[in-house]
Amino acid sequence: MKRLLTESKKVVLVLTAIFICNSCARNPVTGKRDFSLVSKDQEIAMGQQADPEVIAQFGLYPSEALQNFINQKGQQMVAVSHRQDLKYQFRIVDSPVINAFAVPGGYVYFTRGIMAHFNNEAQFAGVLGHEIGHIAARHSARQQSKTMLAQLGLVVGMVVSPELAQFGEQAQQSLALLFLKFGRDDERESDRLGVEYSTKIGYDANYMADFFRTLQRQQEQSEAEPIPDFLSTHPNPADRYQTVKELAADWQQKTKAKNLQVNRNTYLKLIDGLVYGEDPRQGFVEANVFYHPELKFQFPVPTGWLYQNSPTQFQMAEKEGKALLALTLAGGKTLEEAAQQTMQKYSLQALESKKVTVNGFPALAVVADQQAQQDQQQQQQQQTATIRTLTYFIQDGASIYSLMGISAKPDFETYFTTFSNTMQQFRKLTDPARLNKQPERVRIKTIAKTTTLAEALRQNKVTDNRLTEMAILNGMELQDQVTAGTLIKVVQ
Structure with missing residues (x-):
């Protein structure tokens, strides 16, 4: 038996060596062969x-x-x-x-x-x-090849160590992030x-x-x-x-x-006229409230939470990463269709749902769990929920918004009030000042007379609290001399 195992290992090593050699592509820059699983x-x-x-x-x-x-x-x-x-x-x-x-x-x-x-x-x-x-x-x-190889190693590890199987999904995600x-x-x-x-x-x-x-x-x-x-x-x-x-x-x-x-x-x-910083037309945060002038809605951001905006979603996260709130557009023509599609997309199982009204908008509130499969023996017996969510599906005309609060199941009660308070304060944006808020833009100015960058910026209505920011934007120091006729950037 030992001899058979030894011979099997030799065969595996030979096959692995052949596989790796066949997976080496010539690097166009160095001319050398690099390991690559990606054609x-x-x-x-x-x-x-x-x-x-x-x-x-x-x-x-x-x-x-x-x-x-x-x-x-x-x-x-x-x-x-x-x-x-x-x-x-x-x-x-x-x-x-x-x-x-x-x-x-x-x-x-x-x-x-x-x-x-x-x-x-x-x-x-x-x-x-x-x-x-x-x-x-x-x-x-090459990076993708490393990721594929790492995942291959993980699968092998599962075969020889079944007790690691329950951590398989998390481990694969970690390895992907590593590379x-x-x-x-x-x-x-x-x-x-x-x-x-x-x-x-x-x-x-x-x-x-x-x-x-x-x-x-x-x-x-x-x-x-x-x-x-x-x-x-x-x-x-x-x-x-x-x-x-x-x-x-x-x-x-x-x-x-x-x-x-x-x-x-x-x-x-x-680049004269280039939008600088956050574009408020895509949504902006001011005094812990997220405003969207184009879509005409607003809701609060929990105090102390980090946030990130993009054209497709707005995310808020508790600083220690224990809870997440995300706003996206949901699919479907009705609240029920939107909820069903979201449950399927994220493999969620609804525990309870109820129709509600949020500041005049019809809405559907759903509590749901995401199931995480355990090892094969446990999988046959039960599934244990690791993630619990509260989602408000809010309808505004033809648009349906999904505001989803996400946390580990043991933490859900801790964050439930934060989730629900945020969702229940979703409302129509009517403030003209915020509806008409425009982005800052890079403007190119010509210096009239030789002076320091700091003075040139002040002459172009740059406030003192933004002088350093504008110096960095110009790739210069505030004390640098700028001659008459020089172009500089300001933000207006």
């Missing part, structure tokens, strides 16, 4: 599936000029990249967060928040090259590629390094504490600054590039 066709399919989800989550920023700009520069850069065998798509999404990201299959996204913080085309080009670099070096595909972000080595490689690609299409990559200074200052001004180097998958902005400066000098020497472009004024004119 090119699978990469493309992943991107095609993710793209509508990204757009649904954030929405596209409604500016044809900006969308054409990122697509034109993106396609120009793809032509000098290591990977031209994909149909790349470049989009600016309607989010105030300072971010840019890429998904497998050639999809690259910049937020309007990051577009507002660039101060010239060279900075933009460096970050664009960085994101194309993630795709060219197959970082996304969700790119590692530091991938980020450094993409920085290098960003310098290379932006230099090759004629931009001065030194300005890419300057943008890392902006990121660092923005992080320092953030309410959240900076992430320590050893905890972050991204290299620290201060470290990246020096590295990118050195890379830029190397590539300029290699290519003997001359007359490299910065194009500060042309970029600033392009």
Whole structure:
């Protein structure tokens, strides 16, 4: 028996080695073979599936000029990249967060928040090259392979350790999160590629390094504490600054590039009028109340809770993560249809429901459990609910809103009053000041006479409490001299 087991292990090891060798694809950047379980066709399919989800989550920023700009520069850069065998798509999404990201299959996204913080085309080009670099070096595909391999290992673990089966779903989610972000080595490689690609299409990559200074200052001004180097998958902005400066000098020497472009004024004119910060037309929070001017409703946010808004949902979370409230549009033409579809979507089992009226709106209140299956033996006997929800389905004309409160079953009674109070205060928005609230926008101003940035900002009606914010937005220090004729950004 022992010999048979030993021989079986040898066979498994041989088969595994063959499987891994066959799963190695040549990296277009390094020329070396990388372990990958994701084919090119699978990469493309992943991107095609993710793209509508990204757009649904954030929405596209409604500016044809900006969308054409990122697509034109993106396609120009793809032509000098290591990977031209994909149909790349470049989009600016309607989010105030300072971010840019890429998904497998050639999809690259910049937020309007990051577009507002660039101060010239060279900075933009460096970050664009960085994101194309993630795709060219197959970082996304490699990360997906790690996730698949981790889940494969989990399944094997379940076979040999049945007692772990009940934790299977949670473990898979944790492993997926573990590999969700790119590692530091991938980020450094993409920085290098960003310098290379932006230099090759004629931009001065030194300005890419300057943008890392902006990121660092923005992080320092953030309410959240900076992430320590050893905890972050991204290299620290201060470290990246020096590295990118050195890379830029190397590539300029290699290519003997001359007359490299910065194009500060042309970029600033392009973003004149760009929405800055949260767009109140998509909903905003003021004095612990969420208002939606377009849909004309309001409801309170529980005191001390964190919140996040997107075009498809508004989420609120208790600081310790023990409870969640989420507003979305529900499907169905009637309250009953909306409840039934939601129960099916989230595998919920209704415990009780009743028709109610919420400030003149017809509504349906439902308490439901989400069932979590235990191991096979327990599964045959019973199912234990781990999640309990309270959902108010509220009808306003043809629209039905779902306000769902979610917590672990033992915590449900603790948060029930918070859930119900929030839902019962859903009401029509009638205040003209909030109905007509408009977003702040980036405005480009010309300095009339040489002065300091601080004084130039004050002359353009920037209040003292926002001077530092505007200095970071301009990529400058408040004491910097700005000469007559210089363009600067203000927010109005």
